[in-house]
Amino acid sequence: xxxxxxxxxxxGAMLGFAIGDAMGMPAQFLTREQIRRYYGKxxxxxxxxxxxxxxxFLPQGSYTxxxxxxxxxxxxxxxxxxxxxxxxxxxxxAWYLNTVPRRTTMRANELACKRLAAGKxxxxxxxxxxxxxxxMRMPPVGLFYFSDPQELVRAALDDCIITHTDPxxxxxxxxxxxxxxxxxxxxxxxxxGDQVLEIADCVDPIDHDMSAMMRWVTQIVHLPPxxxxxEIGTSSDSLEVVPAATYCFLKYPRHFALATLAAxxxxxxxxxxxxxxxxxxxxxxxxxxxxxxWDEQVEDSDVLKAIAExxxxxxxxxxxxxx
Numbered sequence: 001x002x003x004x005x006x007x008x009x010x011x012g013a014m015l016g017f018a019i020g021d022a023m024g025m026p027a028q029f030l031t032r033e034q035i036r037r038y039y040g041k042x043x044x045x046x047x048x049x050x051x052x053x054x055x056x057f058l059p060q061g062s063y064t065x066x067x068x069x070x071x072x073x074x075x076x077x078x079x080x081x082x083x084x085x086x087x088x089x090x091x092x093x094a095w096y097l098n099t100v101p102r103r104t105t106m107r108a109n110e111l112a113c114k115r116l117a118a119g120k121x122x123x124x125x126x127x128x129x130x131x132x133x134x135x136m137r138m139p140p141v142g143l144f145y146f147s148d149p150q151e152l153v154r155a156a157l158d159d160c161i162i163t164h165t166d167p168x169x170x171x172x173x174x175x176x177x178x179x180x181x182x183x184x185x186x187x188x189x190x191x192x193g194d195q196v197l198e199i200a201d202c203v204d205p206i207d208h209d210m211s212a213m214m215r216w217v218t219q220i221v222h223l224p225p226x227x228x229x230x231e232i233g234t235s236s237d238s239l240e241v242v243p244a245a246t247y248c249f250l251k252y253p254r255h256f257a258l259a260t261l262a263a264x265x266x267x268x269x270x271x272x273x274x275x276x277x278x279x280x281x282x283x284x285x286x287x288x289x290x291x292x293x294w295d296e297q298v299e300d301s302d303v304l305k306a307i308a309e310x311x312x313x314x315x316x317x318x319x320x321x322x323x
Contacts, residue, residue: 007312008286009184013139014308015290016282017070017275019298020260021063022046024270025055028064028104031267032226042265046297054104061297064271065103066136068095071300071307073159074140078310083141083155089122089162104271106133106236112163126165132241132272134160135172139279142180143311147318152177153202171207172238175199175214176276179246183283192253192284193218196246213243221250225262236269245276249284256281256289 026049027035035043038050049055055064072091080087096102096113108129115125138156145152153174160173182195196218204211213232220228228247233240245263252258259281263274281289287305295301 003312003316005286006184006316007309008288009283010143010312010315011305011308012282012285012287012290013143013180013184013279014070014074014282014304014311015287015295015298015301016256016260016278016280017139018063018067018278018300018304019290019294020263020274020276020278021067021271022061022298023260023278023294024264024272024274025049025058025062025064026053026060027264027267027270028055029053029268030270032265035265035267042261044261046294057101058103059299062299063103063275065099065105065109066272066275067299068099068103069109069133069137070139070275071304073137074143074307074311077140077144078307078314081314083144083158085122085158085162088159089116089125092162093117106131108169109133109163116162122162126161126163128165129163130166130168130238131164131236132169132172132238132269133236134162134164134169135176135238135242136272136275138173138176139180139276139283140311142177143184143283143308144315145177146181146184146315149178149181152181166238167207168210168238171203171210172242174206175203175210175242178202179280180283183280186284192250193221196250209239210242213239214246217243217247217250221247225251225266229262229266234266234268234270234273236272241269241272242276244273245280248273248277249280253281254285254289256285257291257294 026047046061048060093116156173156177200211200214232244248259248263260278263277
């Protein structure tokens with residue numbers, strides 16, 4: 001694959017994640033009705049969280065803990081040249097200890113980090129949770145191992161169990177990483193729906209429910225976002241966030257704004273859902289699909305692009321194709 005295309009897709013995945021996260025941030029924990037009540041209309045661009053919101057201290061365009069942990073994972077991969085779960089656990093613990101104030105931390109991640117802080121090994125720090133906190137770290141894993149499916153699955157599972165041990169969380173983690181890897185290698189003949197079905201087959205041995213949800217979303221793409229996302233659910237459960245984000249991508253595979261805004265306005269775990277939706281579209285069509293003003297206004301835009309380029313350079317040297 002041409003390095004310029006690879007760079008664009010890596011940047012699209014990383015930047016798209018942060019933009020979706022920041023777009024959904026003010027709608028997190030809210031219903032659709034509350035979004036309209038607090039903001040007067042659906043969210044159409046970066047918005048500051050309303051007074052009393054857990055993220056009210058953040059400027060508009062700011063991301064949440066999702067992007068913080070995704071960045072920590074990317075930096076760890078660049079530093080180590082592989083998924084080193086012990087080093088990754090250290091990076092997550094550093095995030096937990098040094099981030100003040102924390103940005104809407106997911107409970108399972110927090111509990112796992114407390115265990116790490118108490119001296120637990122990374123193999124024993126995870127909690128039995130089906131939340132999406134581990135899946136949100138996976139886009140860099142999919143990017144880094146896009147040409148090596150076996151190592152990708154191993155890396156995703158090693159990263160996941162640092163915080164989450166539930167099979168549904170494991171399947172969600174593999175699904176996100178694997179889908180990102182597939183999308184990065186897409187061409188004009190690629191079918192996003194077929195790629196999602198392939199991911200469903202991949203995660204079926206890990207958790208059948210996640211596999212079934214991924215298959216189901218390919219069958220309801222014809223539904224309007226409000227109806228489809230209500231049916232799927234938009235809580236922070238892995239069985240909802242990953243399929244909901246996948247639906248938004250399948251609904252608008254080449255339209256970054258429509259995909260991320262559909263997720264952001266669903267409420268509840270809107271930050272996580274929009275982050276993944278944005279990452280999927282970005283990986284599929286590249287950074288050129290991202291509106292320039294969003295690119296310029298999102299927090300740490302230059303940092304995200306720089307890390308994406310570093311990941312792309314390392315991945316390109318690994319070579320190979322995803323067969």
